[in-house]
Amino acid sequence: MIEEKVFKNYPHKHLLGIEGLLPDSINYLINLSKKYANYLEDNNQKLDDLKNKTCINLFFENSTRTRTSFELAGKKLGADMLNISVGSSSIKKGETLIDTAMTLNAMQPDLIVVRHNDAGAVKLLSEKVNCGVINAGDGPHEHPTQALLDSLTILRRKKTISGLKVAICGDIMHSRVARSNIHLLNTLGAEVRVIGPATLIPKQIESMGVKVFYKMKEGLKDVDVIIMLRLQLERMSGSFVPSIREYFRYYGLNNEKLTYAQPDALVLHPGPMNRGVEIDSELADDLDRSAIFEQVQMGVAVRMACLKALVKDR
Amino acid sequence: MIEEKVFKNYPHKHLLGIEGLLPDSINYLINLSKKYANYLEDNNQKLDDLKNKTCINLFFENSTRTRTSFELAGKKLGADMLNISVGSSSIKKGETLIDTAMTLNAMQPDLIVVRHNDAGAVKLLSEKVNCGVINAGDGPHEHPTQALLDSLTILRRKKTISGLKVAICGDIMHSRVARSNIHLLNTLGAEVRVIGPATLIPKQIESMGVKVFYKMKEGLKDVDVIIMLRLQLERMSGSFVPSIREYFRYYGLNNEKLTYAQPDALVLHPGPMNRGVEIDSELADDLDRSAIFEQVQMGVAVRMACLKALVKDR
Amino acid sequence: MIEEKVFKNYPHKHLLGIEGLLPDSINYLINLSKKYANYLEDNNQKLDDLKNKTCINLFFENSTRTRTSFELAGKKLGADMLNISVGSSSIKKGETLIDTAMTLNAMQPDLIVVRHNDAGAVKLLSEKVNCGVINAGDGPHEHPTQALLDSLTILRRKKTISGLKVAICGDIMHSRVARSNIHLLNTLGAEVRVIGPATLIPKQIESMGVKVFYKMKEGLKDVDVIIMLRLQLERMSGSFVPSIREYFRYYGLNNEKLTYAQPDALVLHPGPMNRGVEIDSELADDLDRSAIFEQVQMGVAVRMACLKALVKDR
Numbered sequence: 023m024i025e026e027k028v029f030k031n032y033p034h035k036h037l038l039g040i041e042g043l044l045p046d047s048i049n050y051l052i053n054l055s056k057k058y059a060n061y062l063e064d065n066n067q068k069l070d071d072l073k074n075k076t077c078i079n080l081f082f083e084n085s086t087r088t089r090t091s092f093e094l095a096g097k098k099l100g101a102d103m104l105n106i107s108v109g110s111s112s113i114k115k116g117e118t119l120i121d122t123a124m125t126l127n128a129m130q131p132d133l134i135v136v137r138h139n140d141a142g143a144v145k146l147l148s149e150k151v152n153c154g155v156i157n158a159g160d161g162p163h164e165h166p167t168q169a170l171l172d173s174l175t176i177l178r179r180k181k182t183i184s185g186l187k188v189a190i191c192g193d194i195m196h197s198r199v200a201r202s203n204i205h206l207l208n209t210l211g212a213e214v215r216v217i218g219p220a221t222l223i224p225k226q227i228e229s230m231g232v233k234v235f236y237k238m239k240e241g242l243k244d245v246d247v248i249i250m251l252r253l254q255l256e257r258m259s260g261s262f263v264p265s266i267r268e269y270f271r272y273y274g275l276n277n278e279k280l281t282y283a284q285p286d287a288l289v290l291h292p293g294p295m296n297r298g299v300e301i302d303s304e305l306a307d308d309l310d311r312s313a314i315f316e317q318v319q320m321g322v323a324v325r326m327a328c329l330k331a332l333v334k335d336r
Numbered sequence: 337m338i339e340e341k342v343f344k345n346y347p348h349k350h351l352l353g354i355e356g357l358l359p360d361s362i363n364y365l366i367n368l369s370k371k372y373a374n375y376l377e378d379n380n381q382k383l384d385d386l387k388n389k390t391c392i393n394l395f396f397e398n399s400t401r402t403r404t405s406f407e408l409a410g411k412k413l414g415a416d417m418l419n420i421s422v423g424s425s426s427i428k429k430g431e432t433l434i435d436t437a438m439t440l441n442a443m444q445p446d447l448i449v450v451r452h453n454d455a456g457a458v459k460l461l462s463e464k465v466n467c468g469v470i471n472a473g474d475g476p477h478e479h480p481t482q483a484l485l486d487s488l489t490i491l492r493r494k495k496t497i498s499g500l501k502v503a504i505c506g507d508i509m510h511s512r513v514a515r516s517n518i519h520l521l522n523t524l525g526a527e528v529r530v531i532g533p534a535t536l537i538p539k540q541i542e543s544m545g546v547k548v549f550y551k552m553k554e555g556l557k558d559v560d561v562i563i564m565l566r567l568q569l570e571r572m573s574g575s576f577v578p579s580i581r582e583y584f585r586y587y588g589l590n591n592e593k594l595t596y597a598q599p600d601a602l603v604l605h606p607g608p609m610n611r612g613v614e615i616d617s618e619l620a621d622d623l624d625r626s627a628i629f630e631q632v633q634m635g636v637a638v639r640m641a642c643l644k645a646l647v648k649d650r
Numbered sequence: 651m652i653e654e655k656v657f658k659n660y661p662h663k664h665l666l667g668i669e670g671l672l673p674d675s676i677n678y679l680i681n682l683s684k685k686y687a688n689y690l691e692d693n694n695q696k697l698d699d700l701k702n703k704t705c706i707n708l709f710f711e712n713s714t715r716t717r718t719s720f721e722l723a724g725k726k727l728g729a730d731m732l733n734i735s736v737g738s739s740s741i742k743k744g745e746t747l748i749d750t751a752m753t754l755n756a757m758q759p760d761l762i763v764v765r766h767n768d769a770g771a772v773k774l775l776s777e778k779v780n781c782g783v784i785n786a787g788d789g790p791h792e793h794p795t796q797a798l799l800d801s802l803t804i805l806r807r808k809k810t811i812s813g814l815k816v817a818i819c820g821d822i823m824h825s826r827v828a829r830s831n832i833h834l835l836n837t838l839g840a841e842v843r844v845i846g847p848a849t850l851i852p853k854q855i856e857s858m859g860v861k862v863f864y865k866m867k868e869g870l871k872d873v874d875v876i877i878m879l880r881l882q883l884e885r886m887s888g889s890f891v892p893s894i895r896e897y898f899r900y901y902g903l904n905n906e907k908l909t910y911a912q913p914d915a916l917v918l919h920p921g922p923m924n925r926g927v928e929i930d931s932e933l934a935d936d937l938d939r940s941a942i943f944e945q946v947q948m949g950v951a952v953r954m955a956c957l958k959a960l961v962k963d964r
Contacts, residue, residue: 117608294745431922442946
């Protein structure tokens with residue numbers, strides 16, 4: 023079991039979002055994630071931190087990477103992991119979200135990880151259960167473990183978050199990744215910008231403490247980190263963006279646009295990528311500039327930390 | 337490992353239904369379930385009763401609660417649980433049920449839990465395998481673990497089954513829950529009534545040892561336990577029931593109709609519920625009257641008992 | 651842990667196909683499979699050969715038997731097994747195969763088992779990951795563990811492969827099972843024939859070292875082993891074969907056609923079977939002649955051997 027007495031504790035029952043978390047709570051989770059990341063690099067033995075514990079992965083939306091990442095994280099800690107996906111579930115029979123929550127609660131799991139396509143659904147569910155709940159993405163609202171793994175990746179490459187200039191680019195409007203990252207990066211003292219076409223940037227986003235840019239050249243100026251967002255291809259039809267070719271021309275990150283940023287600017291993407299849409303394929307594969315697969319690696323460590331922090335001894 | 341020498345044994349290879357089981361066999365399963373329920377309330381350690389054993393959950397129909405309940409139960413006993421759901425299976429390629437049975441049998445699992453949409457399919461499958469088989473619901477035929485968990489829940493609240501008046505209400509015709517409960521409650525000495533519209537009550541059901549009522553007011557008179565059944569909403573169109581509103585008015589359980597029963601009458605529902613169709617939403621959430629989520633909790637214990645009783649030492 | 655020093659080692663990182671494997675490598679895998687098969691017959695304890703190891707089952711095509719067989723095999727060796735099926739995965743969101751590979755690789759599994767509907771897709775994926783990859787079937791290309799389990803089954807019944815006459819019958823054109831078996835049986839010294847309608851036999855298949863027959867009577871003459879292939883029923887419409895009835899009449903194996911072969915000829919089928927299409931139902935169930943379910947049993951042992959051979963100590 024990894025020793026964690028040096029850290030303060032995570033004081034909340036759930037992890038529903040980054041919004042409202044104090045720097046101490048965020049740092050606690052990131053520091054515990056670092057410990058697990060280091061452990062995984064040095065060891066091939068499973069841990070028993072969550073021995074005898076049962077976690078449920080409850081996914082109302084498809085996901086490979088997030089579901090697998092949580093499942094792996096739990097198994098590496100010795101937990102039993104159960105998967106419930108809406109495609110193979112009686113939730114289709116018309117049961118309400120609250121009844122699903124109360125039913126799973128009656129089975130007395132130690133933690134529930136939930137992805138849902140509606141903002142707020144995970145919070146609603148969390149209010150009906152006795153165990154901790156981790157939001158693995160709720161509609162366009164929040165995706166806190168993604169923001170934590172992004173920050174852990176940035177920290178490994180840049181040593182600090184505070185004072186960094188970070189640009190988040192693309193479909194800000196529909197992105198839970200953008201929202202969680204804005205909260206987290208601001209809390210830890212970064213300067214956060216968002217860049218995208220006006221149709222994909224919410225009104226009044228400045229109130230979240232970001233600067234808005236509509237041109238990559240201006241927005242990327244001097245930034246240390248660029249977080250590219252996935253463009254939902256179903257939004258390519260007309261109303262939001264004119265065409266994939268146009269989008270890539272104006273907002274797709276390539277080596278040319280990268281020159282606007284700091285010479286050592288780091289590129290992140292939450293995946294899955296649309297190569298040639300929001301990011302140039304060669305750039306995505308350039309391991310010096312792009313940390314896209316390091317993000318995935320850190321994702322397992324972050325989920326281990328979050329599971330460990332939220333599963334309580336009964 | 338839980339000591340179980342005080343009980344007689346479960347003498348059958350499979351658990352295909354409640355029909356035909358002797359009171360001793362039923363009591364054995366219920367008593368073992370009680371032990372596991374008590375264990376789960378007092379302990380958070382997994383047991384090793386089924387260490388080194390492998391169980392297959394073979395679900396030809398979608399299910400959240402039943403599949404998850406069996407998976408949890410098996411894992412709490414230390415078994416390896418494998419899930420096969422028809423949606424992601426080559427059974428769609430046209431393989432016969434018997435070949436599926438023989439194929440899985442050749443992999444030498446220790447137990448197979450089967451849900452299938454055809455009555456009798458689980459029995460057919462059980463005849464082709466060497467290991468024990470548990471029926472997790474076969475069409476409108478039987479759902480024995482549901483009846484066992486209903487009785488365990490009743491016993492915890494009412495201390496006895498014998499002599500109780502129990503009403504089963506709603507779509508009796510299509511309900512495996514109704515059939516298994518009628519067999520079980522009769523065997524243990526309850527007086528069983530069924531209540532529902534004539535279109536949803538099979539002819540000659542009196543031969544199963546129940547009294548038939550078509551009006552809630554008459555059927556609920558003096559009953560100690562009310563088991564509400566889920567109304568399949570796809571049956572709402574015309575031929576079986578006129579409309580959801582009418583159905584709720586005549587057969588939906590609410591506090592007013594509840595006054596017809598004993599003052600301390602207990603309300604059960606196998607879930608998932610259609611709130612506002614067969615049961616009033618507030619009543620469902622009244623933990624003094626409704627044991628709906630206690631049923632789910634008992635479900636895990638009952639499945640642990642059934643797995644333990646049916647997995648044989650090789 | 652099973653002692654395996656008496657064998658030479660499997661020298662490759664992956665198992666992508668039988669083509670190109672030396673006899674030593676094949677014999678190593680078959681001998682290790684035999685050991686595991688014997689172990690499973692004598693013991694009901696799990697092994698710890700793959701303790702602390704994590705394997706991912708990545709299935710882009712539905713499968714009951716192969717996926718379950720690998721999952722069981724891994725669990726019997728103490729590994730953690732994760733299932734990813736394309737039906738419930740974000741691969742549908744348009745991620746490339748290579749990005750899926752690199753994403754899973756970043757999660758640092760110890761092995762990935764892949765089934766994909768395109769020939770060559772598994773090799774492509776294997777080039778992007780650090781861990782070993784087992785091909786569980788890639789389009790019409792190869793299905794190496796199927797060929798290994800077929801040979802293990804033949805060896806148990808016939809004591810040798812070398813010198814045997816083996817006929818592979820049916821849809822040779824689209825069959826990865828045929829291709830892998832042709833390579834394996836040839837490498838171990840069998841005489842391999844293929845039999846089928848001209849529309850279902852690829853041109854120039856003789857270059858793989860087989861004799862081609864278009865009539866069962868001629869092709870089955872004196873053979874020791876008959877491998878029947880599954881006919882994809884979607885190919886029954888017109889262009890490939892005229893009708894199910896005609897197909898069964900000319901190419902379906904029954905007791906009459908079986909008389910053309912050696913009196914003790916053994917019948918194999920990779921499953922799932924179309925009874926009454928490529929094989930007579932009674933013959934399939936004749937355990938003296940047909941080893942169809944023994945193949946499934948050997949499949950678990952073969953997958954245990956392949957997992958063990960390809961998972962490396964880090």
